[in-house]
Amino acid sequence: MERYLKRIGRDVWRSVEEGPRVPVLTSVQADGAQSRLGGGQAAMNQPTKDDLDKMENNAIAFYEISCGVAPDNFDIIINCKSAKEIWDVLKNLYQGSEQAQDKKLTTTLNEFINFKALPSESLDDSFNQFNLIITKLSNVGTVRSNHETNLQFLNGLGRH
Numbered sequence: 001m002e003r004y005l006k007r008i009g010r011d012v013w014r015s016v017e018e019g020p021r022v023p024v025l026t027s028v029q030a031d032g033a034q035s036r037l038g039g040g041q042a043a044m045n046q047p048t049k050d051d052l053d054k055m056e057n058n059a060i061a062f063y064e065i066s067c068g069v070a071p072d073n074f075d076i077i078i079n080c081k082s083a084k085e086i087w088d089v090l091k092n093l094y095q096g097s098e099q100a101q102d103k104k105l106t107t108t109l110n111e112f113i114n115f116k117a118l119p120s121e122s123l124d125d126s127f128n129q130f131n132l133i134i135t136k137l138s139n140v141g142t143v144r145s146n147h148e149t150n151l152q153f154l155n156g157l158g159r160h
Contacts, residue, residue: 001068001087005061015058016065020082058083065090101140108136112144115156126157 005013047055061083069077069090076093080086095101111133117126130153137144144152 001065005064008060008064009057011053011057012061012064015054015061016083016087019084020055020058062086105140105142108133108140109142112137112152115152117157123157127153130156 002013002016005016065083065086066074066077069086073090073093077086077089080089096104115130115133117129121129134144134149
């Protein structure tokens with residue numbers, strides 16, 4: 001989703017990272033001069049062009065993320081007011097809390113370190129099992145060097 005929104009526009013993704021834009025209102029004086037937050041008699045409060053651009057980027061991100069949500073999860077985000085809020089809810093739903101992420105990382109690292117091929121497994125089956133562990137490591141944000149990965153696989157084969 002990050003790549004997709006950045007392709008639409010970098011500022012669209014930035015609205016997801018930074019959160020909603022609350023416009024800084026300007027007061028238009030009777031003489032036509034503008035000042036921020038009051039001063040003189042205000043004819044009308046108007047958001048700046050920058051405010052409007054950021055609000056539009058949030059609206060685009062909000063729409064695009066909402067359209068990508070599975071129908072069964074739509075009830076979870078229906079009350080969200082910004083793209084960032086939707087993103088945070090979905091992130092927590094799919095990745096879990098920080099504590100859950102740490103547990104996944106620890107569990108996956110243990111699987112990697114303790115990998116042992118079963119005596120009855122073929123080499124292909126053992127490799128596929130090990131490859132699943134490497135994929136899990138990548139999914140939790142840990143990448144091992146090819147050298148380390150190859151050594152761990154060979155050590156896990158043991159002497160049969």
